[in-house]
Amino acid sequence: MKKLLILSASLLLMTAIATFAQTPMSDSSMHHHNGMHKMKDCVAMKGGKMWVMKAGQKSEMTQTMTMSDGTTVMADGTVKNKDGKTWMMKDGEMMDMNGKVMMKDKMKKAKSDGMK
Structure with a gap:
C-alpha cells in the first residue's frame, strides 16, 4: 500500500x-x-538606440513621438520640450508618455524604496 x-x-x-x-x-x-x-508605456535610450514600450511590447523607435505634455522625442534620441529647449537622451534614460524623464538607476532605487 x-x-x-x-x-x-x-x-x-x-x-x-x-x-x-x-x-x-x-x-x-x-x-x-x-x-x-x-x-x-514609455520611450527609452538603451545601447545608443531609442526603444518604445507600448502595451508590454518593446520595439525600436522609428518615428518621432509627441508626449501628452507637448514634448517631442525623435528616433535618434533628440528631445524638444514644448518651450523649445532641445537636448539628447542619455543611455539609461526613460521618458513616460507624459514627458517625465527618469534614469534607470533611479527607477531601481524608487522600486526598492517602495518595498521597504
Whole structure:
C-alpha cells in the first residue's frame, strides 16, 4: 500500500512539473527576466538606440513621438520640450508618455524604496 501511495504521489508531482515547464511566461515575467521593469508605456535610450514600450511590447523607435505634455522625442534620441529647449537622451534614460524623464538607476532605487 505504501508503494502505491508513493508511486501515485511521484506521478502527480511529475505531471505538475511537466505542466509548469510547458506553461509560457507572461509578458511581465519575461520583461523582468530580460532586465526590463514592469512599467507603463514609455520611450527609452538603451545601447545608443531609442526603444518604445507600448502595451508590454518593446520595439525600436522609428518615428518621432509627441508626449501628452507637448514634448517631442525623435528616433535618434533628440528631445524638444514644448518651450523649445532641445537636448539628447542619455543611455539609461526613460521618458513616460507624459514627458517625465527618469534614469534607470533611479527607477531601481524608487522600486526598492517602495518595498521597504
